[in-house]
Amino acid sequence: MTDLNKLxxxxxxDKLRAKEITSVELTEACLAEIEKxxxxxxxxxxxxxxxxxQAKAADARLAQGDAPAMxxxxxxxxxxxxxxxxxxxxxxxxLKGFVPEYESTVSQNLFDNGAVMLGKLNMDEFxxxxxxxxxxxxxxxxxxxxxxxDAPLTPGGSSGGSAAAVAxxxxxxxxxxxxxxxxxxxxxxxxxxxxxxxxxxxxxxGVVAFASSLDQAGPMTKxxxxxxxxxxxxxxHDAKDSTSADLAVPNFEAMxxxxxxxxxxxxxKEYHMDxxxxxxxxxxxxxxxxxxxxxxxxxxISLPHTKYALPAxxxxxxxxxxxxxxxxxxxxxxxxxxxxxxxGITEMYEKTRAEGFGHEVKNRVMIGTYVLSAGFYDAYYNRxxxxxxxxxxxxxxxxxxxxxxxxxxxxPSAAFGLGEMNDADxxxxxxxxxxxxxxxxxxxxxxxxxxxxxxxxxxxxLQLIGRPWEEGDLLNTAYALENAAGFVAKPNKWW
Amino acid sequence: MSIDKDTAARxxxxxxxxxxxxxxxxxxxxxxxxxxFIEQLNEVDVEGVEPxxxxxxxxxxxxxxxxxxxxxxxxxxxxxxxxxxxxxxVPKVVx
Numbered sequence: 001m002t003d004l005n006k007l008x009x010x011x012x013x014d015k016l017r018a019k020e021i022t023s024v025e026l027t028e029a030c031l032a033e034i035e036k037x038x039x040x041x042x043x044x045x046x047x048x049x050x051x052x053x054q055a056k057a058a059d060a061r062l063a064q065g066d067a068p069a070m071x072x073x074x075x076x077x078x079x080x081x082x083x084x085x086x087x088x089x090x091x092x093x094x095l096k097g098f099v100p101e102y103e104s105t106v107s108q109n110l111f112d113n114g115a116v117m118l119g120k121l122n123m124d125e126f127x128x129x130x131x132x133x134x135x136x137x138x139x140x141x142x143x144x145x146x147x148x149x150d151a152p153l154t155p156g157g158s159s160g161g162s163a164a165a166v167a168x169x170x171x172x173x174x175x176x177x178x179x180x181x182x183x184x185x186x187x188x189x190x191x192x193x194x195x196x197x198x199x200x201x202x203x204x205x206g207v208v209a210f211a212s213s214l215d216q217a218g219p220m221t222k223x224x225x226x227x228x229x230x231x232x233x234x235x236x237h238d239a240k241d242s243t244s245a246d247l248a249v250p251n252f253e254a255m256x257x258x259x260x261x262x263x264x265x266x267x268x269k270e271y272h273m274d275x276x277x278x279x280x281x282x283x284x285x286x287x288x289x290x291x292x293x294x295x296x297x298x299x300x301i302s303l304p305h306t307k308y309a310l311p312a313x314x315x316x317x318x319x320x321x322x323x324x325x326x327x328x329x330x331x332x333x334x335x336x337x338x339x340x341x342x343x344g345i346t347e348m349y350e351k352t353r354a355e356g357f358g359h360e361v362k363n364r365v366m367i368g369t370y371v372l373s374a375g376f377y378d379a380y381y382n383r384x385x386x387x388x389x390x391x392x393x394x395x396x397x398x399x400x401x402x403x404x405x406x407x408x409x410x411x412p413s414a415a416f417g418l419g420e421m422n423d424a425d426x427x428x429x430x431x432x433x434x435x436x437x438x439x440x441x442x443x444x445x446x447x448x449x450x451x452x453x454x455x456x457x458x459x460x461x462l463q464l465i466g467r468p469w470e471e472g473d474l475l476n477t478a479y480a481l482e483n484a485a486g487f488v489a490k491p492n493k494w495w
Numbered sequence: 496m497s498i499d500k501d502t503a504a505r506x507x508x509x510x511x512x513x514x515x516x517x518x519x520x521x522x523x524x525x526x527x528x529x530x531x532f533i534e535q536l537n538e539v540d541v542e543g544v545e546p547x548x549x550x551x552x553x554x555x556x557x558x559x560x561x562x563x564x565x566x567x568x569x570x571x572x573x574x575x576x577x578x579x580x581x582x583x584x585v586p587k588v589v590x
Contacts, residue, residue, distance in 0.1 A: 101570040199550050213550060242555050311533045322510060329511075331583050336576035345588050350513035362512050366522075367529055369510040370498075380533065385546030387539050392550065426525065427532045443550030468551065 004029035006169045009073050009226040010253075016062055016072045023062070023072025026172075027055040027116050030074045033170045034118060039495040042155075042165040044079060044137045045087045045120040054116040061114060069253075070233045071114025076121045076165045076174040081107050081217070082206040083120065090208040091135040092125045094356025095334040104206025105238045106175060106217045113233040118171050122161025125358045126325065127182055127210045130432035131421065132160025134360045139418050142190060143168040143491040146456040150494070153415040153458070156186030156432075162220045163190040167491060173221040173230050177207060179214045180313055181436025184448035187220055188410035188461030191450040191489060193482070194220045195227045195475070196436075198468045199443035200245035202231075203238030211320035212243075214313075214440040224449065224479045228252035231471060247469060255472035260480045261295030266403040270306035271435060273412060279454045280409045287407055287451050287462040290484035291477070301403060303394040308387050309438040310430055315371050315384035316441075321361075322368025328356060363426070392442040399467050405477045406465040408435050410448040414458035435463060445471045447478045451485035459489065498526045 004026045007015070015021045031048050051074060058072035082088045082100035089095040107117070122140040124132050131154040132140040142155040143164055155164040159176035163186030166174050176183040178196035187194030195218045202217040209215065219230035232253065237246040267288060272281070292298050330336035330352030337351035357365065371380035398406065412434055421429050439446035445468070448461040462481065466474030498506075503523040507514040514522060572578040577585075 098574055101567075101573060200553070239556075239558070243549075243551075243553075245551065245553065246556065305539065308536060308539055311535045314529060315533055315536070326511075330576060331585055332571075333574035334576070339586060343586060345586050346511070347513075348586055349511040350508075353511055354513035357512065362510075363522075363525055363529075366503075366506050366510045366512065367526065370506045370526065370530075371533075373506070373509060380536075382546045383536050383539075383541060384533075385548075386541035386544040387536055388550075389544050389547040390539065390541070392547065425528050427528060430532075441550075 005033045007172060008222045009172050009229050010223070012073055012172055013069060013229070017067060023055040023058040023116060024052065026072065027051050027074045027118070030118055030171050037168060037170050037495055040141050040143060040164050040168055041138055042122055042140050042161040042168065042170060043076060043119045044122045044161065047086055047117055047119045050086070051116050051118050054111070058114050058116060068113045068233070069229050070110060072116060073114070073172050074116040074118050075110065076118050076162060076171040077107055078159055078162050078175050078177060079120045079123050080127055080177050080208045081175060082208065083107055083117065086120060088120065088208070089136065090126050091123045091137055092356065092361065093136045093335060093358065094328045094353070098333050102206060105203035105240060106207065106234045109236060110233055115233065121165055121174055124158035124160065125361050126208065126321070127158040127177055127179055128321070128360050128364055129157040130181070130185060130429055131418070132157040133418060134358050136358065140164045141418065142415050143495065144190060144415060144458055145491070145494065146458060152418045154189065154418050156189035156415065158182040159186045159220060163187055163192055163194070166190070166192045166220050166222060168495065173219055173226055175217060175234070176220040177215060177217050178440065179210050179317060180440055181433035183218050183220060184436045184446055184463055185411050185432055187448040188450070189415040189459070191459030191487065192220055192222060193224055193227050193447065193449055194218060195231060195447040195471065196439065196445065197231060197235060197471050198445045200243050201235045201471065203236070203241040203244045205238055205240040209324040211317040212324060213320060214317060224475055224482045225253060225256060227447065228256055228475045250472050252472050252475050255476050256479045257476060258480050258483055260291065260477050263296045263404045263477060264402050265291050265296045265298050266301035266398055266406040267298060268301050268303045268306065268406060268408060270303050271408045273434065276412055280412060280460065283452045283460050283462065284407070284409050287481060287485070290481060291407065294480045294484055299403065301398050301406065303398065303438070305387065305390045305394050306438060309391055309441055310434055312384040312387040312391065313437045313441060314430060315380050316388060318364040318368030319372050319381050320368070322365045322372065325361070325365050328353060388441050391438055395442045395444060404467070405474055408463045408465065410435060410461035410463040414454045414456070414460055439465055444468055445474050447474055449478050449481050449485070450487040451481065452487065453489060459487070498523045498530065
């Protein structure tokens with residue numbers, strides 16, 4: 001059988017269990033594709049030997065009949081997850097050469113579940129970015145192109161390498177992380193599925209921290225079913241993360257019935273943004289019609305503080321980042337600047353951080369430092385946290401009124417060209433996350449599902465937002481939307 | 496509120512990031528763009544609203560205060576740019 005790399009997680013799992021294929025064959029097929037994918041710059045640290053040894057172990061497990069859902073399935077891991085013995089840089093120069101002595105809980109959960117790691121995936125530096133253009137490894141490239149135009153497009157960010165790798169069938173699925181939209185926006189830009197679970201569903205232990213009150217890990221997959229399978233394997237309580245929820249993880253896949261009759265789907269009026277392309281409005285309307293046709297009840301809702309989500313985010317996230325990134329001091333790990341005669345410890349910190357961090361990261365750390373500094377803490381940071389409370393209350397009120405899920409666009413546009421936003425001010429780039437960032441601020445689960453293409457053939461996605469801890473119900477609504485949309489387009493292979 | 500060159504230099508110092516003198520005006524300009532965007536928050540009536548501390552209404556779990564890990568000196572030091580005789584080495588801190 002050829003093209004094993006194109007299988008879904010569910011498809012490959014069934015073939016492995018039926019002994020039609022082996023994990024070694026499957027893994028070799030992915031490794032061969034990764035070898036040929038240099039132009040996508042998705043995989044940045046390859047681990048073929050480790051992958052094959054995990055695959056052999058998986059085949060042995062399968063032979064013994066001890067095979068949890070992910071057994072033998074080859075995936076990519078975002079460079080933000082610490083992986084024992086494998087370089088982990090968060091796509092930053094300051095972590096060059098860092099090789100963790102420990103494994104992140106999420107990757108460990110996946111390995112315990114039998115998954116095979118093919119390597120580490122490109123991303124924006126410290127997950128700060130929406131286009132994968134802030135990476136020390138260089139840009140990841142979207143496998144999709146505009147018609148016959150060969151201009152390289154962004155796969156989105158920050159989980160750009162994960163999205164590109166899954167869309168290009170280099171791996172069956174990948175891990176991502178999402179602080180303001182970093183799973184859902186790249187998924188929408190690449191025609192893949194990405195879910196950010198409820199805050200606390202996945203352990204943050206061993207995931208390089210960006211903004212700890214917003215960061216969540218989640219799967220990036222080819223289908224909603226795969227997202228259900230992989231999320232279940234990633235999630236669960238972890239004593240090593242005090243914000244991890246001590247709740248049972250349901251069998252998400254078993255909840256995919258596709259039946260959404262009687263479900264109440266909210267359409268928030270504030271998400272009709274000025275200047276939104278007509279294609280996005282149409283995509284949203286089509287999605288609404290599909291859910292209605294599937295038996296859902298559509299209701300208009302209001303989330304009045306939506307407009308203030310991005311500015312609140314750009315206080316809270318940099319504030320937390322400035323604190324989290326204080327640890328990169330050139331003492332315990334990573335890069336240390338070469339010092340001049342007479343330089344003391346302060347010069348060491350300042351030079352190390354100036355050399356090790358990229359432009360966007362430095363700016364966010366300094367903005368965060370400013371909003372937390374004496375005299376501004378109340379005016380910026382505390383005000384932003386108050387606004388955050390109001391944003392969450394908007395959602396609480398809507399869910400209290402009986403709404404089961406909220407449907408919105410995932411992004412305000414299709415994938416844009418790499419370099420196209422270079423001259424724009426940073427705020428323009430931030431607008432990419434306008435529909436996704438509210439969900440992080442409110443700690444809710446959100447999923448991006450590909451439902452159509454734009455006039456140039458680029459994929460577009462819709463976002464569904466669910467009640468806290470009800471990822472199963474959310475995935476089922478997403479499954480119904482996926483079934484109705486029937487999105488099957490794939491990028492033409494040029495790499 | 497507008498950030499000038501001196502404020503930019505002060506923030507860079509607080510963040511322990513070296514910024515060359517000639518880069519400060521552009522940095523101040525970028526700060527002002529972002530802070531201008533953030534200013535919108537002043538439109539919101541936040542009277543009587545508590546700043547959010549935890550997005551999920553959970554009480555942090557408690558655990559027994561006991562040693563559960565240790566004796567990993569080699570691993571702890573394995574990624575240090577400069578480790579000597581079982582310690583992290585840094586430039587002289589105290590005269």
